[in-house]
Amino acid sequence: MQEKDLIPVLERIQKKYGYLPLQALKSVARELGVPAVQVYGAATFFKQFRLNPPGKYQIEVCMGTACYMAGGQVALDSFERRLKIGVGETTPDGEFSLERVACVGCCNLAPVAVVDNVVEKNVTPTRVDGILLSLGLSEENKENKENSNAQGK
């Protein structure tokens, strides 16, 4: 393994664990013979890498130009409102994580979201509710979450 293999190696680790555990980054640095902080730098630089475990369901809302103009922000707001998390966060129960992606190249279906690698088209606030419902976020759960959040505060 050489320094130039760093990105592919990190990609493999993320594929295996879903994220990049700090411990793994340390071992990679040792293997490559570079300072650990350099590996950490690369891991925090690229959008594809995450340092925390993702949710069971990963929701990525497209923020390409066409999607943005067609209501991508509204869709993102709706997900945030329903899941009560912000972009880059995971729900406390580890079920959902929410991300923003630059462009998935399906501009004529805008606004789109990628839910567990499947492209969902015309994501209106109603569709957001539909998607979340199909993934098991029921009204009841929503209430529970609200309650637990309230308690958390």
Add this chain to the structure above:
Amino acid sequence: MSKKVTITIDGRRISAHEGEKLLWVALDSGIYIPHLCAIRGQDRPPAGCRLCFVEVGGRLGPVTACTEPIREGMVVRTRTPRVDRLVETAFRLLLSDHRLDCKNCTKNGRCELQVIARERGLGPDRDPLQPLPAKTYIDESPRTFVFDPGRCVLCGRCVWVDQQVAGVGAIGFSGRGIRRRVTTFGDSNLAESPCTECGLCVEVCPVGALFFKLPAKKTKGDS
């Protein structure tokens, strides 16, 4: 060694080795050009601070002196309206992300931002840019020095000496864009990093982001 050439900077004729970078030639001849990120002897300068702009005869726009190799007959001007405007903007941008508190800063009087301000007549007054939210975290964990990211201008000198001169590898850059910062692995305290407290990084810091603890404070911390 390459042959000697003669260049003109602000009307002064200067002779130096061909291919040497203009920034160092000017500084060695006592001609000031603002700069923060350049490090002497670096193979490929980072050219990140964007302060060392000059105009070179025959070139369309201003160029950075740290990246410009000198050649025979080169005519350089360090002060033109275009250069002054770029330097002012770059300086004000850096200042908008630098927690200003010179009175309580140990580098007060030796700070390189102050040198630039003095040389180019730039003050904090009439600044059209709103300051960006300052980073408030301060790492006081090392025994001998303090790291205050709110004052860091991201010149990268500390990272360079840590990795290339001291060969320690305790600090590096992480994140990108506005979140780019100097940090340790996993954003831990410096005390938990491989840092040996050699102090080289503190010595090269142009601003008050890295500074030695005052002896009085040190005893207090030890006790």
Add this chain to the structure above:
Amino acid sequence: MRRENREREAGVMAVPSAEKFYAMLRSAAVAGLRILDEVPVIRIGTATCGIAAGALLVRDTFRDELNKRGIEARVMEVGCMGHCYAEPMVIITKPGFPSLCYNNVDEELAIHLVDDFLARGDPCYEFAMAALEPNDFFPTFQDFPRGIYEEKMILGDCGLIDPQEIDHFLARDGYLALCKALQTESNQVLQEIKKANLRGRGGAGFPAGEKWDMARKAPGEIKFVICNGDEGDPGAFMDRNILESNPHLVIEGMIICAYCVGASRGFLYIRSEYRQAVCRMERALEQAREKGLLGERILGSNFSFNLEIFTAAGAFVCGEGTALVKSMEGKMGIPEHRPPELAESGYLGKPTVLNNVKTFCYVPPIILRGARWFRDVGTPESPGTAVFALAGKISAPGLVEVPMGTTLRQLIDDVGGGVPHGKRFKAVQIGGPSGGCLPEQALDIPIDFDSLLGAGAMMGSGGIIVLDEDDCMVRIARFFLNFTQEESCGKCTFCRLGTRHMFRILDDIIRGKGEMGQLETLRRLAEDIKIGSLCNLGKTAPNPVLTTLRYFFDEYRAHISEKRCPALSCPELTVYFIEPKRCSKLCNVCIGSCPVEAIFTRDDGLKAIDQEKCVKCDNCLKACPPDYSAVIKLSPLSLLDERLGKNK
């Protein structure tokens, strides 16, 4: 001495053998595909866009229904023809009929087609979109308005061939240009590219031949060829489409390039988000290796070239060459000062040619048909064609290939079918975050590498977004600045902090917190960032701001001095209001559509919006039946008080 002899021998042998080698491969491919002339073939577009529209379900339906009825036919997955508005698209070729293309195919239509067309013999013309080849029954794509402008130099096979089967490419003379090149002295091949004046399709338009020549002449034994498939512009999907629909064309172009510059290794740098493209490219590489078209002694010649995929980890700035190379070396993708150019010192410090996906695609046809053929299309300074991804407020979004020099107006009105729903055209955004927003009066500018620069935009890699009266130009500028400041690598002061400040000012403006004085700061910052930044990401980042300030200054002023968004688009300056005069007691649609229960029934039975709760999601406006159209938007916010006062 002996080695020299052996090399000379090999060289002599290579001349006839490459040709023979290729002829063998091609005839085997043709023989293997003969079956396709005998049975009906159903081609289904399964590029990412097709799949998102439901193409896989359509594919399975065809397979099941054909099986059920015991009809012998081939269901083939192909790439994308570029008619995005028509996905999922299906092409049916049945002996005795012209090849017919059907648009927006769903399960129902699939079953219908199997029953009526494949089982019996009724081609269901009422559902057909176009025929592929001229015939007496049905119009072809050439008869479409866009067919008149389109000229396919590199997209010709996309959507027709199976990208996962190299034989389809070979049968259409794929790799013939490589075979021809390998029998020609490499410098002569390079001269042909130079003569063609092929300019880089990544945006900058640097002549590819000159770049290759620089790398060829650079000292050193080890050289690299890299294909930049890190398509990062939001709203651009040309490269993805080509990688998914015709991967071998890219590979062939890269091998020819490597032959010209003397490179022995190459990389395809592809965004990891493009999973499908990576997948198809992997398979294509494997098949090319199996056939002896890639790897050691290509087509039996002396020339060896290895090619592999590098999946990019996601950073827009890596579209910049020096940053791309850094990321491949295992570092942060941070641009460096140029010179040295990559052609002198690139990947691992070796001479490196880096070109865009499309640039490589033009190489095989140029070698095959000659520089003259290429120069006969387009303009003298920008010969050839350009590929655009049309999106936004346009009737027929999709991928089009038109000669350079086509005007924006032709592209939008004729090729793309204009702005839909009777709305008024406002602006066209060309070139993505590095480009600009051009108004109506700039539409007659021909699109080529140089003409758009004068108007403050650039051709970029080919993303075109059409904006109509409902789109706010300040908001668009803010969108792009948000993008660039997030994607800035953070190394240089102007880009890291300058774009951040520009974004903050624009954000203030769309929230109604802007001041006229800030516009001067904005303009000054934009001008300085353009000159002062280290790399082209920073240097071009201010373009969306500068062009909107130049052409749409009124909108900035309205936001600042009147707190009004003329497009009724900025949520902070706009409210939703239900016009009591138009609302009906009998209808409750809006109430059900509201995701936050902000709409209530008034005492008189009409509906009203609780502004405290409203999240401005646009749902009620869309839901309100057209007969009523009672939901309207008001800007500035003060209009709401006027309305409420009036109606009380």
